Amino acid sequence: MPETSPYRGRFAPSPTGPLHAGSLLAAFGSWLLARQAGGTWLVRVEDLDPPREVPGAAEAQLAALAAFGLHSDEPVLRQSERGAHYQAALDRLLADGLAFVCHCSRSDLATSGGIHRHCVARAPRPDPAVRLRVPDGSVIAFDDGLAGRIEQDVAREVGDFVLKRADGFWAYQLAVVVDDAEQGITDVVRGADLLDSTPRQILLQQALGLPTPGYLHLPLVLDEHGDKLSKSSAAMPVDASDPVPALRRAWQALGQDPAALPAVADVDSLLRAAAENFLPERLPAQPSVPLQRTT
Template sequence: MTVESSSTEHSSALAKRRNDVSLNRYSGRFAPSPTGPLHFGSLITAVASYCDAKAHQGLWHVRIEDTDIPRIYPGSEEHILRAIDAFEFEPDSDIIFQKDRLDIYEDVIQQLHKKNMVYACQCTRKMLGSNHIYVGTCRDLALPFHDQAIRVKVSDHDICFQDHLQGQHCSNLKTDLGDFVLKRRDGIINYQLAVVVDDFLQGMTHVVRGADLLNNTERQIWLGQLLDYPRLEYIHLPLAMNDQGQKLSKQNMAQALDLSKPSELLQQALHALKQPAIELDQPHKMLQQAVAQWNLDLIPHRTHLDGVFI
């Protein structure tokens, strides 16, 4: 997607989503963060999001979630792009990079500011201590926005959604979390804001991702409500675990995908998702077969996959 004037793109997209019923077509995405190379857990998410979209005759997009610029690992964005090619995924739009869209997120913060739904916060981590629930210390101080964190106001009521694998999930953001940060003091846009805005601007209808992100969902639903965005459908996949009982992640030193063995790894990912067996072949042919026999109900309805992965 070409980045236009931020306010123009956001406003025109909102009007289009309200008036164009064709945008109800299934649209999903794979949205990795380039804080390290892709690992097997990343592949599971890519395969599941791709197959679920294509099994519903939908669209599949790729987005690089790189707003946290200081945490970008050298070479990881290139590894992601090479992996998309190696596994022969075919995105239905140009790959977008969030770091190219910072003006859009700033514009949305200003929209929330006009609605009196955000405020500047001067609290540091040291000031907050170990309390993970923000008690609204700065909510009524009317601090200037310059060089401060920006928090969004939450309300005291339950937000619930029905996940297609994990069942009903609810949270009261006021009592469970408190007002949360949309923009850090150092100017970094928070993941919660960027993902909500881009899911809307890209026309997403379904989000398929790992169960480690399950607890983010109520925050994202809340932001979507404040911005008058359509509600999305969610599928949170069980996580691949290592031999230490930890989820595969860059932080836990998960091995980078061996891009010289895409067919073997595709077969392993589909097996981990409990999908019907497919023969080794060219990756695009394997994906076609996987889509044809895709069955979401076969994926374990829990937060962790059976077995040990590397």
């Protein structure tokens, strides 16, 4: 039988705000799955979108992760420093005819609901985007670790998607695929809001001849109004000065037995107990969980 690669997972926050309960759940869940597999856990800063980034947020997120005892096993990678790698991948796709320069604007694509199947630009743009050419019938199916079998007709539901934006910034889909491959990521564990992006990433992996990791999408944490925390007024920073209560709430939101964690006051003891008692089969299969507050 072929040898399997050692488990390599990652947590990849965008520096658009502080670490909140939802991002802590994703970080803790991915860390637990990596530790349960005896593998490596990495942190990657996805700082690709300067207009949306909050100054100092990346450093604040890393400091918060450290306060929660969640340290990257290797040096932290920053996407803002990796433009040459993304350009090399884009050049390959363009040379192979798998990507193309596109002058279409959002208004040009309004009648098709934003889905690009052929160029309909009314005029050339000085700053065109670059898109992946998605052939008709590009149906991608994969088995998610929690959601089960997922299938998407990328051509019909998404269309030719952007790899480099018209404003010159790299698109998330290209960057994440290149970085997962170069870091040897075997298992992607992240929030369920990115489940819909996975077929695009698999299609792009296939176009670049890159391996496809396993995927597991954890439930999102929603506020009392049913809104995702990153878009919610409830997305207050987790209290890094008192990390144990927040870790306990994340543990319960991940479907784990509260009684499995001893009544300890320090982070290191809690994380050791969590790694020893974590049961992946208890992870909730539903796409979201309510925000857990202290009483």
